[in-house]
Amino acid sequence: MTHCFYGNDHEDFRRTVRTLVERSVTPKLEEWDEARMIDRSLWKEAARAGAVGLRIPERFGGAGTDDYRFRCVVQEELAEVGAAALASSIAINEDIVGSYLTRFGTDEQQSRWLPGMAAGEVVTSIAMTEPGGGSDLRGMRTAARRSRTGWVLDGAKTFITNGYSSDLVIVAARTGEHDGRARLSLFLVPTDTPGFQRGRKLRKLGLHAQDTAELFFDELRVPADALLGEEGAGFEQLTAQLPLERLSIAWRAMVAAEAAVRWTVDYTRERTAFGQRIIDFQHTRFRLAELTTEVEVTRSHLERLILELNEGTLTAVSGAKAKWWATELQNRVVAACLQLHGGYGYMEEYKISRAYADARVQTLVGGTTEIMKDIIGRGLAGPRPRRDA
Incomplete structure (x- = not known):
């Protein structure tokens, strides 16, 4: 890490x-993987340690800090032990739902939900992606129509992080059209609302401890507020x-790559082949030199973007650049580190094995690499000229 950061x-x-990670996370990783669910008690322990609720205002029980570097610390410590599933789950709660509520919520909405989130008693999720829809928000089919007392939601969502364990879901739904395009609105939906149904707990390539679910809304009625x-x-x-979401993903990607390199340096120092340590082979040293340099250069860039985020000057294009570069880097680095572990890298008892599977989703979630490049490219192209110009 950069000392001045x-x-x-x-x-x-x-x-x-x-201390929290050593006591309550590392010993539970295999158990959570088997259950495909993080123990709810962990959220309360994390809250007592101040690891969740960082952005939530103090009057609601949070730390009330806009300094994202504290979140960076949490992500680094989780990456070091290979707890990517927990890091992702906390990011949904903190960086996404917590930010939506503090930025767009009314006093009543904040008073109802933020204290429980800060205390680790309320777990949340956000439901955007739909079956067959992917990243196409404009093509969203879940709809909300007005009723005499509020709104009625119908539709389905998929790939929802914390979807199985959440107490509150922010649901994106169509509430009409304008110029032939869907108009979207966001709704706070408690998961005990009649008409809310969870589907199966989805089985994934990686992030096994992170519960991911399908959600269904059948004539689900919520009040106007x-x-x-x-x-x-x-x-x-x-x-x-x-x-913010994309920079959060980028930082998790970079610190996961850093951790993978550290594990691999340690492994190649200890492991011998043909009468010498693996790290004493020139190819190994050259490869580790490349990986270390790539990660360190990426960290320097992301640290600058974190400071821009703190200052409120982070742009959508900068977030897209960070996300595509860091997540592609993560996949390259982790794959190379697994190779340097040899056959043992394929064994689940080694952290690099879990990291390899966990890394793959990073170039997909939060917008694919291709979408990030399109955002960057459109920023370079500037506005399209009018047809009648």
Whole structure:
């Protein structure tokens, strides 16, 4: 890490988080993988340690800090032990739902949900992706129509992180059309609402401990005050939060790559072949030199973007660049590190094996690499000329 990036407060916080991870995360990783679910008690322990609720205002029980470097510390400590599933689950709760509520929620909505989130008693998720829809938000089919007392939702979502364990879901739904395009709105939906149904717990290539589910809404009725923000403003709300979401993914990718390199350096120092340590082969040293340099250069760039985020100047294009570069880097680095572990890298008892499977989704979630490149390219191209020009 760059010494000037963190201050004493961050390092004091790191010691607290590391103690939490050593006591309550590392011993449970295999158990959570088998159950395909993170124990709910962990959320409360994390809250007591201050590892969740960082962005939630103090009046609701959170830390009330906009300094994202504290979140960076949490992600680094989780990456070191290979707890990518937990890091992703917390990111949904903190970086996405928590941010939506603090930015767009009314006082009543915040008072109802933020204290429970800060205490680790309420787990949340956000439901955007639909079967067959992928990243096409404009093609969303889940719809909400007005009723005498509020709204009625019908539709289905898939690939929903925390979908099986969540108590509250932010649901994106169509609430009409404008100029032939769907108008989207966001709704706060408690998961005990009649008409809310969870489908199967999805089996995935990686992130096994992270519960991922299908969700269904059948004549689901919510009151008028379930609307989050303005009606029809959902697309703007979603896109406004995407730079933070994508930088969050990028940072998790980079620190996972860093951890993989550290594990591999340690392994190649200890493992011998043909009478010498693996790290003493020139090819191994050259490969590790390449990987270390790539990761360090990426960290320097992301640290600058984190500071831009803190200052409120992070742009959508910068977030897209960070996301595609760091997640592709993660996959390259982890694959190379597994190769240097040899056959043992394929064994689940080694962290690099889990990291390899966990990394693959990173170039897909939060917008694929191809979508990130399109965003960057459109930024370079500028606005399209009018047809009548």
